[in-house]
Amino acid sequence: MKKHTIVALVQDRPGVLSRVVGLVRRRGYNIESLAVGHSETPNVSRITMVVEWNDVDQVVKQLYRLIEVLKVSDVTNDPTVEREMVLVKLHAPAPKRHEIVSMCNVFDAKIVDVGVNTMVVEMTGTPAKVENFIEIVKPYGVKEMMRTGRVAMVRGARGHNAAEYAESSNGTNGQFAVNRN
Amino acid sequence: MTQERTGAQIMCEALIREGVEVMFGIPGGAIMPFYFAMWEYRDQLRHVLCRHEQGAGHAAEGYARATGKLGVCIGTSGPGTTNLVTPIADAMMDSTPLLAITGQVSSLVLGKDAFQETDITGITMPITKHNYLVKDINDLPYVFKEAIHIATTGRPGPVLIDITKDAMQARTVPNWDVKLNLPGYKPTYNPNAKQIREAIKLIQSAKKPLIMSGNGVIMAGAIEELAAFAERLRVPVITTLHGIGSFPEDHPLNIGMPGMHGWVHVNRAIQECDVLFNIGGRFDDRVTGKASTFAPNAQVIHVDIDPSEIGKNVKVAVPIVGDAKLTLQAFLEAMPGREDMAELHGNASDWMEHIREMQAKHQGKQQYVSRADTEAMSLPPHDVYDIMNRMINERGDYRICTDVGQHQMWAAQLLDWYRPRTHITSGGAGTMGFAVPAALGVAVACPNETVWAVCGDGGFQMTNQEMATIVQEGITNVKVAVINNGYLGMVRQWQELFENKRYSGTPLTGPDFAKLAEAYGWKGITVEHTEDVEAAMREAYETDGPVLIDFRVEREVNVFPMVPQGKSIGDMITDASQA
Numbered sequence: 001m002k003k004h005t006i007v008a009l010v011q012d013r014p015g016v017l018s019r020v021v022g023l024v025r026r027r028g029y030n031i032e033s034l035a036v037g038h039s040e041t042p043n044v045s046r047i048t049m050v051v052e053w054n055d056v057d058q059v060v061k062q063l064y065r066l067i068e069v070l071k072v073s074d075v076t077n078d079p080t081v082e083r084e085m086v087l088v089k090l091h092a093p094a095p096k097r098h099e100i101v102s103m104c105n106v107f108d109a110k111i112v113d114v115g116v117n118t119m120v121v122e123m124t125g126t127p128a129k130v131e132n133f134i135e136i137v138k139p140y141g142v143k144e145m146m147r148t149g150r151v152a153m154v155r156g157a158r159g160h161n162a163a164e165y166a167e168s169s170n171g172t173n174g175q176f177a178v179n180r181n
Numbered sequence: 182m183t184q185e186r187t188g189a190q191i192m193c194e195a196l197i198r199e200g201v202e203v204m205f206g207i208p209g210g211a212i213m214p215f216y217f218a219m220w221e222y223r224d225q226l227r228h229v230l231c232r233h234e235q236g237a238g239h240a241a242e243g244y245a246r247a248t249g250k251l252g253v254c255i256g257t258s259g260p261g262t263t264n265l266v267t268p269i270a271d272a273m274m275d276s277t278p279l280l281a282i283t284g285q286v287s288s289l290v291l292g293k294d295a296f297q298e299t300d301i302t303g304i305t306m307p308i309t310k311h312n313y314l315v316k317d318i319n320d321l322p323y324v325f326k327e328a329i330h331i332a333t334t335g336r337p338g339p340v341l342i343d344i345t346k347d348a349m350q351a352r353t354v355p356n357w358d359v360k361l362n363l364p365g366y367k368p369t370y371n372p373n374a375k376q377i378r379e380a381i382k383l384i385q386s387a388k389k390p391l392i393m394s395g396n397g398v399i400m401a402g403a404i405e406e407l408a409a410f411a412e413r414l415r416v417p418v419i420t421t422l423h424g425i426g427s428f429p430e431d432h433p434l435n436i437g438m439p440g441m442h443g444w445v446h447v448n449r450a451i452q453e454c455d456v457l458f459n460i461g462g463r464f465d466d467r468v469t470g471k472a473s474t475f476a477p478n479a480q481v482i483h484v485d486i487d488p489s490e491i492g493k494n495v496k497v498a499v500p501i502v503g504d505a506k507l508t509l510q511a512f513l514e515a516m517p518g519r520e521d522m523a524e525l526h527g528n529a530s531d532w533m534e535h536i537r538e539m540q541a542k543h544q545g546k547q548q549y550v551s552r553a554d555t556e557a558m559s560l561p562p563h564d565v566y567d568i569m570n571r572m573i574n575e576r577g578d579y580r581i582c583t584d585v586g587q588h589q590m591w592a593a594q595l596l597d598w599y600r601p602r603t604h605i606t607s608g609g610a611g612t613m614g615f616a617v618p619a620a621l622g623v624a625v626a627c628p629n630e631t632v633w634a635v636c637g638d639g640g641f642q643m644t645n646q647e648m649a650t651i652v653q654e655g656i657t658n659v660k661v662a663v664i665n666n667g668y669l670g671m672v673r674q675w676q677e678l679f680e681n682k683r684y685s686g687t688p689l690t691g692p693d694f695a696k697l698a699e700a701y702g703w704k705g706i707t708v709e710h711t712e713d714v715e716a717a718m719r720e721a722y723e724t725d726g727p728v729l730i731d732f733r734v735e736r737e738v739n740v741f742p743m744v745p746q747g748k749s750i751g752d753m754i755t756d757a758s759q760a
């Protein structure tokens with residue numbers, strides 16, 4: 001099975017993430033990473049999902065069956081920019097700190113918190129680079145770690161402009177409202 | 182000027198605005214405000230009180246399948262909604278437009294394990310086309326409009342709206358000026374013209390073409406178009422279980438049903454054909470058998486309104502996304518003249534001759550009784566169907582709901598089907614207990630027709646409580662035929678054929694069904710001999726009221742022909758010795 005990166009634009013409504021995830025779960029696949037957030041267009045969210053599966057075309061088609069899904073693509077073979085962020089809390093007693101700081105410089109990582117015996121480091125990069133960074137800092141002692149999961153964007157003019165797929169409407173005043181503030 | 186309304190009143194008015202006339206349901210705590218409001222609208226919105234929410238759901242499905250209109254069912258929170266899960270799943274599998282309205286606990290206690298709280302939107306997410314949890318009264322006009330639109334358009338399906346009790350009790354001046362906002366939902370109705378031309382070219386070049394017609398043709402109302410299409414091409418037509426009625430069985434081009442209990446000549450024709458034109462069917466595994474061996478020589482043209490069905494189970498040469506009616510119309514317009522089809526007509530006629538020869542060799546409807554000694558049986562099931570077939574067709578104006586099991590397959594095989602929406606069955610989900618409540622819904626929709634529920638003794642005992650609903654509603658046009666073999670027959674058949682007759686969990690007893698019927702206020706008749714079938718049927722027809730006939734058929738008879746599970750449809754068995 002091959003790893004696929006899927007980008008989806010969805011209407012921002014309660015339950016939409018659950019529906020998307022449910023479709024993958026139904027087939028017993030495991031989601032390797034999932035990132036969700038606002039797109040450039042109000043009320044449209046953008047999902048990047050990495051899953052290992054073999055009949056990805058069928059899954060994409062079935063995702064389209066979901067009412068709130070506006071656009072889905074498998075961007076695995078497209079030229080993309082892919083990024084992931086990681087926060088790592090390292091065991092960092094005073095004598096080790098200098099070394100950690102210089103190593104962070106190499107990776108363009110930022111130190112965002114310093115505690116008595118700890119440092120929290122933020123690092124952003126391609127998933128491979130993040131992987132690499134984690135390997136390097138492991139020997140210091142990782143107390144906690146959180147990766148955001150991959151976000152992806154196709155390079156150049158082609159891509160997923162949410163406004164193209166969304167429509168404005170008067171909607172309602174409640175939670176299914178579209179232009180609610 | 183619009184006045185202030187409660188949420189529950191808005192729900193009623195929303196339904197009336199969308200043309201809903203009948204609802205099937207059961208009240209309870211969380212849905213009580215809706216029942217309170219419903220009383221005011223009772224002249225426009227008929228409520229049928231069922232005995233079990235599963236019955237309400239199947240009744241709504243029966244109503245929808247008989248008419249093509251939306252079926253509506255209602256349940257209260259907790260167990261009232263979980264009882265709706267089976268009919269919702271059934272409607273999902275068979276693309277039935279169904280709206281389930283469920284009461285939810287107040288938004289103030291939502292998520293706190295309140296009395297009768299169940300996360301029904303969570304439970305039904307994978308078995309609905311879409312669902313909603315409404316907590317705000319202001320969402321009601323929009324959500325009802327959108328829900329009904331989704332349930333009834335594109336590929337129809339079940340939609341559930343779960344409404345918190347406080348949203349139903351709140352008051353507001355409803356704003357009916359709502360416009361659908363569904364940028365992600367735009368079903369494709371019009372087929373692509375280029376694909377149509379390509380498909381025509383492929384059909385024209387065929388030597389052994391076949392048309393397969395499914396549920397989509399019936400749902401799109403494309404009966405005349407299909408007939409014109411087949412006649413212009415002169416290509417043989419097969420109708421799937423759900424396609425039954427989309428093309429009359431007495432039409433010279435109709436060759437019958439494919440699949441697990443389809444006819445040998447039909448399945449062989451599929452295996453031999455070089456072009457297979459499937460319209461409105463989804464290549465279910467009960468049709469294809471082992472999919473990798475299905476129609477090995479065929480280039481497949483697949484027309485479906487749901488793009489995710491195309492290429493799912495079978496490799497497709499020409500995919501066409503569209504509504505069956507509009508697609509067939511486009512085909513008829515683009516079709517070349519008769520001269521350009523001379524070759525196809527010649528080929529198709531030779532091919533038909535070949536199929537009819539296979540048919541003559543393999544199919545005699547009465548021939549697939551497993552035992553050679555039918556003579557010795559006092560009531561072989563085939564005799565019941567034979568006589569029923571003659572009598573229902575003599576009288577006309579009938580609908581038949583079948584349950585799930587052997588009796589269902591016999592009904593599909595042994596009765597002759599001529600009209601759409603006359604054969605109503607649970608195909609995709611195979612839900613035992615479907616027939617009696619579905620017949621209730623069909624009877625409400627078609628008060629001037631005779632509605633038969635053909636059940637097994639197993640499935641009948643799952644939902645026969647709706648016989649009381651039928652009486653309470655004053656419905657007189659429902660007749661139930663129990664094909665009573667004292668077994669969960671279809672499972673027993675598999676045990677006999679493939680598990681060395683280990684009848685584990687399949688012998689089945691029941692009450693005296695005729696007496697049970699009498700207790701419900703029905704007429705009950707017991708039939709044990711072939712010679713009494715006709716008189717019983719006649720009595721059922723002549724009785725102005727619901728009638729049940731308990732046909733105590735020979736117990737161990739099998740449905741043949743049959744494709745054993747996981748086998749190619751080319752490998753059918755026609756009697757037990759071949760298993």
Ligand SMILES: Cc1ncc(C[n+]2csc(CCOP(=O)(O)OP(=O)(O)O)c2C)c(N)n1
Nearest residue numbers: 586587588611613637638639640669670671
């Ligand atoms: C709700 C449900 N439970 C179990 C089954 C599995 N099943 C399929 S056919 C069948 C036997 C049905 O027996 P009966 O209703 O007597 O019909 P017969 O096959 O004897 O005609 C069973 C148990 C099912 N389809 N649906």
Ligand SMILES: [Mg+2]
Nearest residue numbers: 637638668670
């Ligand atoms: Mg039985």
